Amino acid sequence: MSGAVLVLQVALGAAAAAVGGLAPRHVRVRAAAALTAAACVAAVVAAVSVLGSGHPIAVHTADILPLTGASLVLGPLGAVLVSVTAVVAIAASVYWPGYAHHGLSSRTASGILPVFVTSMLVVLEAGDPVTFLVAWELMALSSLVLVLVDQDRREETRSAGQWYAVMTHAGAASIVLAMVLVSVHAGGHSFAEIRAQAGHLPGGVRDVSLVLALVGFGSKAGVVPLHVWLPKAHPEAPSPVSALMSGAMVNLGIYGILLVGDRLLGGGPSWWWTAVVALGVVSALFGALQASAASDLKRLLAYSTTDNMGLVLVAVGVSGLLADGRHETLGALAMVAALLLVVNHALFKASLFLSVGSIQAATGTRELDRLGGLVRRMPVTTAVFVVAALAVAALPPLNGFVGEWLLFQSLLHALDVSGAVVSVVVSVAVAALALTGGLTAVAFVKAIGIGLLGRPRSPGAEAAREVPHGMQIGAGLLAALCVVLGVAPMLVVPSLERAAATVVAGGRSHVLRGGVELELAGLRGILAPVWTAVGLALAAGVAVGTRDLIRRRPKRRVADAWACGRELLTPRMQYTAASFAEPLERVFDDVLRPDRDVTVSHVAESRFFVERVAYRSSVGDVVERVAYRPVIGAVRWWGSRARALQSGSVHRYLGYGLVALLVVLVVLA
Amino acid sequence: MTAPPGVAGAILVVCAQILVAGIGGPLLLGLMRKTRSRLEGRVGPPVRQPLLDVRKLLAKQRIRPQCGSWLFAAGPLVLISTSVVVAGTAPLLTTRPPLGQSTDFFGVVFVLLLGSVFLALAALDTGTPFGGMGASRATTIGALTEPALLVAVLALSIPAHTSNLPALVREGLSDPQVIASPGRILALAAFVVVVLAESGRLPVDNPSTHLELTMIHEAMVLEHSGPDLALVTVGESMRLALLLGLLVNLSVPWGMATGSGMASLVVGTVALVAKVALAGIAIATFEVFTAKLRLFRLPELLAGAFVLALLGVVTALVSR
Numbered sequence A: 001m002s003g004a005v006l007v008l009q010v011a012l013g014a015a016a017a018a019v020g021g022l023a024p025r026h027v028r029v030r031a032a033a034a035l036t037a038a039a040c041v042a043a044v045v046a047a048v049s050v051l052g053s054g055h056p057i058a059v060h061t062a063d064i065l066p067l068t069g070a071s072l073v074l075g076p077l078g079a080v081l082v083s084v085t086a087v088v089a090i091a092a093s094v095y096w097p098g099y100a101h102h103g104l105s106s107r108t109a110s111g112i113l114p115v116f117v118t119s120m121l122v123v124l125e126a127g128d129p130v131t132f133l134v135a136w137e138l139m140a141l142s143s144l145v146l147v148l149v150d151q152d153r154r155e156e157t158r159s160a161g162q163w164y165a166v167m168t169h170a171g172a173a174s175i176v177l178a179m180v181l182v183s184v185h186a187g188g189h190s191f192a193e194i195r196a197q198a199g200h201l202p203g204g205v206r207d208v209s210l211v212l213a214l215v216g217f218g219s220k221a222g223v224v225p226l227h228v229w230l231p232k233a234h235p236e237a238p239s240p241v242s243a244l245m246s247g248a249m250v251n252l253g254i255y256g257i258l259l260v261g262d263r264l265l266g267g268g269p270s271w272w273w274t275a276v277v278a279l280g281v282v283s284a285l286f287g288a289l290q291a292s293a294a295s296d297l298k299r300l301l302a303y304s305t306t307d308n309m310g311l312v313l314v315a316v317g318v319s320g321l322l323a324d325g326r327h328e329t330l331g332a333l334a335m336v337a338a339l340l341l342v343v344n345h346a347l348f349k350a351s352l353f354l355s356v357g358s359i360q361a362a363t364g365t366r367e368l369d370r371l372g373g374l375v376r377r378m379p380v381t382t383a384v385f386v387v388a389a390l391a392v393a394a395l396p397p398l399n400g401f402v403g404e405w406l407l408f409q410s411l412l413h414a415l416d417v418s419g420a421v422v423s424v425v426v427s428v429a430v431a432a433l434a435l436t437g438g439l440t441a442v443a444f445v446k447a448i449g450i451g452l453l454g455r456p457r458s459p460g461a462e463a464a465r466e467v468p469h470g471m472q473i474g475a476g477l478l479a480a481l482c483v484v485l486g487v488a489p490m491l492v493v494p495s496l497e498r499a500a501a502t503v504v505a506g507g508r509s510h511v512l513r514g515g516v517e518l519e520l521a522g523l524r525g526i527l528a529p530v531w532t533a534v535g536l537a538l539a540a541g542v543a544v545g546t547r548d549l550i551r552r553r554p555k556r557r558v559a560d561a562w563a564c565g566r567e568l569l570t571p572r573m574q575y576t577a578a579s580f581a582e583p584l585e586r587v588f589d590d591v592l593r594p595d596r597d598v599t600v601s602h603v604a605e606s607r608f609f610v611e612r613v614a615y616r617s618s619v620g621d622v623v624e625r626v627a628y629r630p631v632i633g634a635v636r637w638w639g640s641r642a643r644a645l646q647s648g649s650v651h652r653y654l655g656y657g658l659v660a661l662l663v664v665l666v667v668l669a
Numbered sequence B: 001m002t003a004p005p006g007v008a009g010a011i012l013v014v015c016a017q018i019l020v021a022g023i024g025g026p027l028l029l030g031l032m033r034k035t036r037s038r039l040e041g042r043v044g045p046p047v048r049q050p051l052l053d054v055r056k057l058l059a060k061q062r063i064r065p066q067c068g069s070w071l072f073a074a075g076p077l078v079l080i081s082t083s084v085v086v087a088g089t090a091p092l093l094t095t096r097p098p099l100g101q102s103t104d105f106f107g108v109v110f111v112l113l114l115g116s117v118f119l120a121l122a123a124l125d126t127g128t129p130f131g132g133m134g135a136s137r138a139t140t141i142g143a144l145t146e147p148a149l150l151v152a153v154l155a156l157s158i159p160a161h162t163s164n165l166p167a168l169v170r171e172g173l174s175d176p177q178v179i180a181s182p183g184r185i186l187a188l189a190a191f192v193v194v195v196l197a198e199s200g201r202l203p204v205d206n207p208s209t210h211l212e213l214t215m216i217h218e219a220m221v222l223e224h225s226g227p228d229l230a231l232v233t234v235g236e237s238m239r240l241a242l243l244l245g246l247l248v249n250l251s252v253p254w255g256m257a258t259g260s261g262m263a264s265l266v267v268g269t270v271a272l273v274a275k276v277a278l279a280g281i282a283i284a285t286f287e288v289f290t291a292k293l294r295l296f297r298l299p300e301l302l303a304g305a306f307v308l309a310l311l312g313v314v315t316a317l318v319s320r
Helices: A004-022 A025-053 A076-102 A107-125 A129-148 A155-186 A191-200 A203-221 A230-236 A239-264 A270-293 A297-322 A328-363 A379-392 A399-414 A420-451 A469-487 A493-503 A529-548 A577-587 A622-643 A650-668 B006-039 B049-058 B070-089 B105-125 B129-160 B165-174 B176-180 B182-198 B226-251 B262-288 B295-318
Strands: A057-061 A070-074 A518-520 A557-559 A595-602 A610-618 B063-065
Touching: A004 A025, A004 A057, A004 A070, A004 A107, A025 A057, A025 A070, A025 A076, A025 A107, A025 A493, A070 A076, A070 A107, A070 A129, A076 A107, A076 A239, A076 A328, A076 A469, A076 A493, A107 A129, A107 A239, A129 A155, A129 A191, A129 A239, A155 A191, A155 A203, A155 A230, A155 A239, A191 A239, A203 A239, A203 A270, A203 A297, A230 A239, A230 A297, A239 A270, A239 A297, A239 A328, A239 A493, A270 A297, A270 A420, A270 A577, A297 A328, A297 A399, A297 A420, A328 A379, A328 A399, A328 A469, A328 A493, A379 A399, A379 A420, A379 A469, A379 B105, A399 A420, A399 A469, A399 A518, A399 B105, A399 B129, A420 A577, A420 B105, A420 B129, A420 B295, A469 A529, A529 B070, A529 B105, A529 B226, A577 B129, A577 B295, B006 B049, B006 B070, B006 B226, B006 B262, B049 B226, B063 B070, B070 B105, B070 B226, B105 B129, B105 B165, B105 B226, B129 B165, B129 B182, B129 B295, B165 B176, B165 B226, B176 B182, B182 B226, B182 B295, B226 B262
Parallel strands: A557 B063
Antiparallel strands: A057 A070, A595 A610
């Protein structure tokens, strides 16, 4: 296939942006969404052809960017991520028109959203550093605008926008430095030329550029301690944008680390990858813990993204450790696990964010303690949410389970490799992963159980109605893919193997085989997700049969639930998100450091009679409090000092000018 | 005597395993209650009492609490389905169960987790304080047991280079030294704690309590009645029997059927029943002398199990 399809995709994206920005109000959103989806379909077509044939698609034009021109090269690794991004974006486009009047119908929003989607695709297709950086910056700016597009409604949105702006630009600066450092020393224009020269780079340059890339891309992927913007910005953005940010944009952080670490620099010493695993372990644990303590549904999802990206980084790091010239096959296996985790995460997390958008649209809130009872009022959205949430919790027969199984298998077999570094790193990684598994289950049982089940906890939840079909389909599409990939992972595994082979040089391209079953080639390990699903369905069928058919009995009766003999059960008597997570919060008190505040007020007549007791508990972000607040405080302090310079007197300003001139002259002399 | 060949034989073995677990589970529960009663100087209900209860419950009318939805009904069904799937595929009677090629230990752990998650969701679906209380406590304990279990699985899998469950059992049978290896012993010790926690036995949860504030598992299933409760009882007791069955087969695999002969299958069944019954009596005896731990002391116990399992991994790596 020629590069024309890549050009077509960019053109369609540009057309979508133009239509979204210029078309009249009543067609604007639908037209922009349709054209965005069309651009994504073009991208999927290109990606599928690359993954099918194994040959990259390339296109170069000298006209767009000065000096170097722009080149797009879609290789297998990019193709995997392009198809994931495009699928998420297609679902978001289907979802968008129904959601539009919740803050995504303005000219700005409809013009910028296609730009955001297209720039993400171009980042993955970029064939040289300049194209990459331009697309990256476009993506960062457009997503910033989209976070802020609805800023009048909530006070927090503006603050989230500020956090995001600072973090994303600090990250971008770091990425620019890394790219400049590498390309200046390697002396090539395109990624391919840089790669050819990478072996001759001085060690110091390689190390510094890897660290810079880890910082820059890590902050985009939401890696602890650079994650602080993520639980602020992802929740505050309108839901389709949250889905794109959490389902697609974070993957670009992983892509960037692979691009610089493996494809440009061609791997490196073991401390690089140990650092990657360490970042992954800390992110996974911290994200899972914070998610299990969160009471805002979108915040919970955002922390869970940090958790999932942590797991991906663990796999990436282990893969890098193993690609030392002797264990490429194991390295490729870990890389396939990493890519499968990325694909899975994109599907279920985007589906969850879209479902929460529906819930927010129907109830007006995303606070778990103000939801509940939605399973009757919004059956489809609930079903979609349940499927996607169980997939995050890695339960069979859904896709999250297959990814987690593959990760465990690659860790188990990595332990066969002798070497102290690998053994220690992998053991710690396994322990951490085991801890996150249980915590994730708590977080999502809470999200489903408190948020969707039980009795409605607020008038908004009481009055909830199912959302328009487009929104159900958008979110449901992704959840359905979670089931499909959970039952038949071999549909995508060959493509992932192909992509992994381009990352882990020298690795065998077939690390997994089997049609219905998933078998590790050359190792002992088989998983048969289909049979698990069939077995579960059969067993449930037989159980229903024994329950219902054996004896004739009176029809099912509805009765009041047991309330210790009390007559009235009120919604307020149910467990809340805070009370559900309280035991766990207590266990992990030292890490979570919850703020608890009990205020007792007395009756005016006597101090011995309590009038009311107010209990407040909130879990902030320890990293933010410890690492960021002091810095912000210092900047603010310096800012307020500097204000003293501004007196409003023109004479003084002229004086400053004179002093500055003198200083410059002295320095130059 | 030879077993019917091919598919028919495979179906026979799978059904036999499910039946043994399905009938043996409730009987095991009865046996443990009987043991406890006798040690406490009571006569106690007959061993087959749980089976009689199940029969009675199955004939009753189904009742749904006011705000229970499809998830409430799905809880018991998913629970028993997961138990049946594990019973059908795990190496219980024979070291080569027909579907055992793909019976992965990690897979078994996550299939069982699916059942627990659905039971917790069903509890939250009732919209009552007890449902929330039980679900919150049970998932917290689950979250702390899960790591110990997974790391124990890893420690068991390291020497065998696979996490395939029948392969792990076969390895113990062919090379008894593996069972006595320190890594395996540490991992199995952690596994014992996990079994107690996962199946809600003392000192983690008191299975016979109905005191509202101390209930964990019972609080979760409080609203289930009639046939649904029967499914929960069978599912839970199967789970206990399965976990104990895996424990005994990993630590004393002798007696299990290794071939496909009918006779060895019968021997395997007898051996499994005897071993699990002994394990059950041992646990019941232990329970007589143990008090329930406070909920907030449990993390210490489970963290202990986690550390044991981690030591098992380290030992397995060092002694490789």
